[in-house]
Amino acid sequence: MEDLSNKLSDLPDEMLIFILGKLPNIEVLDSIIGINERLNTIAYDSVFTSHLTLYLVNKCICSLPDPMLDRFCLQILPKIHQKIKWLNLESRSMERILLATDYPNLNGLGLYDIDVAKALSVFNNNIVFTRINKSQISSFVIDITGDKEHLAAFKNDVNEIVFSKIFTMFINLQYLSFGPWSNLRGPSLFEMPYPNVISSNLLELHICQPFFTDLLYLLDGRFNQLHTFHANTIYFLFTNSTIHSRDQLPNLRNVSLHSNDHLHNYDGLIVPLLHRMLNLEKLDLQLVLYREKGFINGNDLKKDIINNMPRLNQFIFNIRLFNHRRNQTNILSNEYIQNTFKDFPSNQIISCVDYFQEEQYSYCHIYSYPYRMNFYDNISNNFPGGLFTNVHTVSLFDERPFAHEFFIQIQKSFPLMKELKVINKKPQKRKSKNDNQYLLIIKYSHLTKLCLSRAHDDYVEQFLLDTKVFMPNNVYLIADYEAMKRVTENFTRHATRVNCTKLTSVTLIDGCEYIKPVNDYFPQANKH
Numbered sequence: 001m002e003d004l005s006n007k008l009s010d011l012p013d014e015m016l017i018f019i020l021g022k023l024p025n026i027e028v029l030d031s032i033i034g035i036n037e038r039l040n041t042i043a044y045d046s047v048f049t050s051h052l053t054l055y056l057v058n059k060c061i062c063s064l065p066d067p068m069l070d071r072f073c074l075q076i077l078p079k080i081h082q083k084i085k086w087l088n089l090e091s092r093s094m095e096r097i098l099l100a101t102d103y104p105n106l107n108g109l110g111l112y113d114i115d116v117a118k119a120l121s122v123f124n125n126n127i128v129f130t131r132i133n134k135s136q137i138s139s140f141v142i143d144i145t146g147d148k149e150h151l152a153a154f155k156n157d158v159n160e161i162v163f164s165k166i167f168t169m170f171i172n173l174q175y176l177s178f179g180p181w182s183n184l185r186g187p188s189l190f191e192m193p194y195p196n197v198i199s200s201n202l203l204e205l206h207i208c209q210p211f212f213t214d215l216l217y218l219l220d221g222r223f224n225q226l227h228t229f230h231a232n233t234i235y236f237l238f239t240n241s242t243i244h245s246r247d248q249l250p251n252l253r254n255v256s257l258h259s260n261d262h263l264h265n266y267d268g269l270i271v272p273l274l275h276r277m278l279n280l281e282k283l284d285l286q287l288v289l290y291r292e293k294g295f296i297n298g299n300d301l302k303k304d305i306i307n308n309m310p311r312l313n314q315f316i317f318n319i320r321l322f323n324h325r326r327n328q329t330n331i332l333s334n335e336y337i338q339n340t341f342k343d344f345p346s347n348q349i350i351s352c353v354d355y356f357q358e359e360q361y362s363y364c365h366i367y368s369y370p371y372r373m374n375f376y377d378n379i380s381n382n383f384p385g386g387l388f389t390n391v392h393t394v395s396l397f398d399e400r401p402f403a404h405e406f407f408i409q410i411q412k413s414f415p416l417m418k419e420l421k422v423i424n425k426k427p428q429k430r431k432s433k434n435d436n437q438y439l440l441i442i443k444y445s446h447l448t449k450l451c452l453s454r455a456h457d458d459y460v461e462q463f464l465l466d467t468k469v470f471m472p473n474n475v476y477l478i479a480d481y482e483a484m485k486r487v488t489e490n491f492t493r494h495a496t497r498v499n500c501t502k503l504t505s506v507t508l509i510d511g512c513e514y515i516k517p518v519n520d521y522f523p524q525a526n527k528h
Contacts, residue, residue: 016042025052029076030068049083051108054097055090061113063092073100086110086139091118095128103132108175110141116158116181119144123165137170143179143208164195173199177206188213197222204228211235212269215257219249219273227253234259236269252277253311256284262322264290271304280309285317286373295321295332295364298340298349306345315345318367320378324360331355331362334382341366354380358399376414381406388414392446395421401428404439407462407469411442420444421451428458443470451478453509460487464496471499473524481510491518 011019020028025048032039043049054072056062063069073096077084081101086108089097094111109132114122119142122128144162159180167173180189188194189210194217202223207214210231219229229252236259255277263269266289274283283305289296296319306312323331334353341349348369355362363378369386375393381400391414396402402424410417452460460483463469488496506525508515517525 013042017045017047021047025049026054026064026068026072029080030071033076033079044080044083046083049080051086052084053088054093055088055112061090063090069093069096073097077101088112088141091115095122098128099131101131105136106132107136108139109137110177112141112143114142114144116144119162119181120158123162123169126169129169134169135172138172139175140166140170140173141177141179142166143177144181159189160195163190164197167197167199167202172201174201175204176202179208180210188217190214190217199223200225202226206230207232209233209235211237215273219276221247221249225251227251229254230256232256232258233261235261236263236265237261246272247276248278249276250279252280254282255280258284258286260286260288262288262290266291266296267293267304274305275308278309279311281311282314283309283312283316284372285319287317287319289319289321291321291323294323295337295353295362296366297332297337297351298342298344302344312345316368316372318371318373319365321364321366323362323364332364337364337366350384350386352380352382352384354378354382354398356399379410383409383413385409386413389416392416393419395423397423399424399426401426402459403428404442404462404468407442408440411444416446417444418446419449419451420447422455422459424459425454425456427456428462439468441466441468441470443472445472447472447475449476449478452483453478453480455480455483457483457487460484461496464488464499466498467495469499471502473502474504475502476505476507477503478507478509481508481515484508488521491521497521 020032020042028048029043033043034040054064054069056064064072077097078101081103082105084103085105087097087103087106088110090112091114094114111122142162144158163178163180166176166178199222203225205218205223205226205228207218207230210218210233212234215231215234219226226249234257255274257270266287270285270287274280277283301315301317306315332353334351337351337353338349341351350367350369352365353362354364365378371386371388372390374390376388376391377395379394379396380398381402383406394410394414394417396410402422410420450463452463460479461468463471464487485491487493488500500521501523503522503525506517506522508517
C-alpha cells in the first residue's frame with residue numbers, strides 16, 4: 001500500500017482522476033481511501049461518489065464480498081453519504097446498505113435481481129427506506145426475479161402491490177424502469193381490476209415483459225405527462241380484440257415497442273395504438289407479424305404511421321412478416337417493396353422477400369439500417385448483405401442449398417457473431433462455385449455456440465473440416481447424432497478430428513434422446 005501511495009503521489013490530481021476514472025467507482029473507493037489525505041480528497045470527489053453500483057457482475061449479479069461490504073457500510077458510506085445521488089443495489093445487501101447511513105441528497109435508486117419475496121417485504125415495510133428522503137427520489141429502477149422454488153406461494157398481485165407502492169412511496173417520481181415478476185400466465189402482469197395508480201409527475205416509463213393489455217392500461221391517460229415510453233419483450237397472448245379507446249396521448253414524444261412474440265392482429269392492435277400518439281418524434285418498432293393481408297411495405301408505413309405523426313423525425317424499425325396464405329401466386333417482389341421506400345423520410349431501408357414452397361409460406365423482412373438488434377433470424381440465400389456489428393445471434397434457413405461462399409458472406413457481415421443456427425436439409429450442389437477454386441478458410445473468431453441439429457450432412461461437414469472452417473476453442477455444438485456418425489465415419493475420420501477436439505461441449509440428438517459423445521473424439525467436451 002505504501003509503494004502504491006508513493007507512485008500515485010508523483011502524479012498531478014487531474015491525471016490521477018483521469019486514470020482512476022477508468023475503474024469502477026467502488027474499486028477506487030475501496031482501494032485508495034485511507035492511504036493519505038490527498039488520495040482521500042480525490043476519492044471523495046463527486047466523480048467517484050455521486051453514482052455508486054454496490055454489487056459485482058460476473059455472468060450474474062453478486063453481492064460484494066463480506067469484508068468489502070463491511071468496509072463500505074461501516075467506514076466509506078458514512079463519510080461520503082452527502083455526496084451520493086444514485087445507488088444501484090442488489091437483493092442480499094440492499095437493506096444493510098440503505099440502513100447504513102443517511103442519504104440526504106439521493107435522487108436515484110436502482111434495485112436489481114430482487115426476488116419476489118424480497119420485493120413484497122421491502123414495499124410492505126417502510127423501515128428499509130427510512131434513511132432516505134423518499135419525496136426526493138425522482139428516478140427508480142426495479143428488476144424483480146422469480147424464485148422458482150417458491151413461485152406457487154405467490155399470487156398474481158405481486159406486481160400490482162409493488163407497482164402501486166412505488167407511486168405511493170416515491171410521490172415525485174419522474175423516471176421508472178419496472179422489470180416485473182412475470183409468471184407468463186397472462187393475460188396481464190396485473191390483477192383485474194388494474195391498480196388505481198395516477199401520476200402527473202411521471203415523464204419516462206420503461207417496462208419489461210408486459211402483455212399488450214398492460215400497455216393499454218399504462219397508456220390510458222393515468223400518466224398524463226408521460227413523454228417517453230419503452231416496452232420490451234411484449235406478449236400478445238390472449239390479445240385478440242381490437243382497441244376501442246381513441247383517447248389521444250399528446251405528450252408522448254418517444255416510444256419503443258419491442259416484441260419477438262407472434263402478432264396476428266397488427267392492423268387492429270398496433271396501428272390504432274400508434275394513431276393516438278399524434279405528436280410522436282421518435283418511434284422504434286420491432287415486431288414479428290403473421291398477416292393474411294400480405295406484406296407491409298413503405299406505402300403501408302406511410303399511410304398507417306408516418307402520415308399521422310407530423311412531428312416524427314426518427315423512425316427505427318425491424319419488422320419480420322410471415323404469410324401462410326395458401327394462395328401465394330400474387331406475392332409482391334422484393335424489387336417492388338424496396339421501391340416503396342425510395343422516398344422514405346429518413347434512414348436507409350432494407351427489404352428481403354422469400355417464398356418457401358415446401359413450407360408453403362412467404363416471408364418479408366424490412367428494417368432500417370444501420371441495424372440495431374443483437375440478433376438476425378431467418379437469413380436465406382437472398383440475404384442482402386451489409387455489416388452488422390451489433391449482432392451476436394444468427395440463424396440461417398432456406399429450401400435451397402447454401403454454398404461455401406454464402407458462409408463467407410455471413411462471416412463478413414457478422415464479425416462478432418457468437419451463436420449460429422443452420423437449418424437447411426438440402427445438400428450442397430457444389431462445395432464451391434468453381435470446383436477447382438481454392439476454398440478460403442472461414443474464421444468465426446467469436447463463435448461460442450453452433451446448432452446443426454436440423455442441417456444436412458454437408459453443413460455438418462462444412463464446420464467440422466478445418467480446411468473449410470477454423471473452429472475457435474470453447475464452442476458448444478448441438479448436432480444430429482446420425483449425421484455426426486456419417487460425417488465423422490463413426491467418429492474415426494481424421495479430417496474432422498481437429499475441429500472436434502476444440503469443442504468444449506457437445507450435445508448429440510437422436511430423436512428424443514441425447515447420446516453421449518465418444519470420449520477420445522471430443523476430449524475437451526463436457527458430456528451432456
